[in-house]
Amino acid sequence: MTKKKMATTLSVEDKYKLYESSVQCHEADIEFITKEFQRLRGREPHDFREDFGGTAAMACDWVKEGPTKKAWAIDLDPEPIAYGKKYHFTRLNKEEQTRMQYIQGNVLDKFDFKSDITVAFNFSYFCFKKRQQLLEYFKKAYAGLKDDGVFFIDLFGGTECFQPMVEKTKHEGHTYFWDCDSYNPLTGEVLYYIHFKKDGVKHKQVFTYDWRMWHPVELREILEEAGFKDTVIYWEGDDEDGTGDGNFHPSEDEENCESWVTYICALK
């Protein structure tokens, strides 16, 4: 008789380990924002602020880029911060640790440092559902930048992102599920879940995202209203098989597709 495995709760450590290995690619993000900052500002970026930083894996990677690099990572939730301190901060040597700071706080708060680059990645700002709230956040991001600072956000879209469906991706040792549970066409609100399967056990709704889907045009307008002088939107190039090749170029006119992820950069 085959014994059916019961779902168990993932440990906090597994939860973030599986999340990070499924959705994050900091090397590519750091390479992209550094190259774009240099192209747009003609100098090297040093001071980096990761909003909604979670475990702050990206901020830790930033300070490893060189002795002039400093980072701050801001998140409300002590749980990912504790994980990050245990698994990412400890990857840094003593000197690197002096250049990296975890902040348990609200991205809407005022901080006493200014950055060259601020990022809000993995669509985290979609939690602001009202235009007024998003405008307030973008104003705070603007205020936290140096005079020639640059703010990067990522966003996603395409025909599939409005359809209740589950996208399944196999990784080494686990399976990742991105579940679009609902989309309200009248409010733009979406409910997404992340589930994982590991060792034959499905762990459901490990992460929940109750968001508003923002359109690129709205985002650019709100960024400009918040004070940014200009915005640049990018599009990913295609591989021979039609999937994204990981190279993003500034663009203003593209064909829609089932699913896309891209960046907007806002210049102070």
Ligand SMILES: C[S@@+](CC[C@H](N)C(=O)[O-])C[C@H]1O[C@@H](n2cnc3c(N)ncnc32)[C@H](O)[C@@H]1O
């Ligand atoms: C989708 S996770 C993103 C984590 C990480 N940036 C990444 O790329 O994977 C969103 C994070 O935003 C945090 N968060 C939500 N609202 C926040 C706020 N107002 N200020 C600071 N952090 C916030 C949550 O605690 C959560 O860790």
